Amino acid sequence: MTYGNRLRRWIVVRLSSNLQHVDVARFLKYADAEGYRQILRRIDPTRRYEIMFDAGEQDTETDYYRPCYRGYYY
Template identity: 45%
Template structure:
């Protein structure tokens, strides 16, 4: 996971058919992610979105 991605751990993910997914955006805090997700739902009402906290491989690295 890049340094920039670690600064933005909250992500909006669009759920697609056949268990596929696409990360739509990354945000520094959950509040920003929720605001953007509301806008996306207004623009694309039939699409499914979820907000996730993505630590990536940060948990796998030893200190």
């Protein structure tokens, strides 16, 4: 997962009839995602749009073995 995707965890998705979804846009704030979803619903009311939270993939190498050095020793 790229750094930009890690920051933008709220995803507006378009749902299809075969239980799949297509990512439309990613947002940092839920309120921004909700506003965008409302605009999409006004433009195309025949399609279904929802908001999902992307929890991401836990990368054990970067999450558990992160360096703690901050310019001084504790």
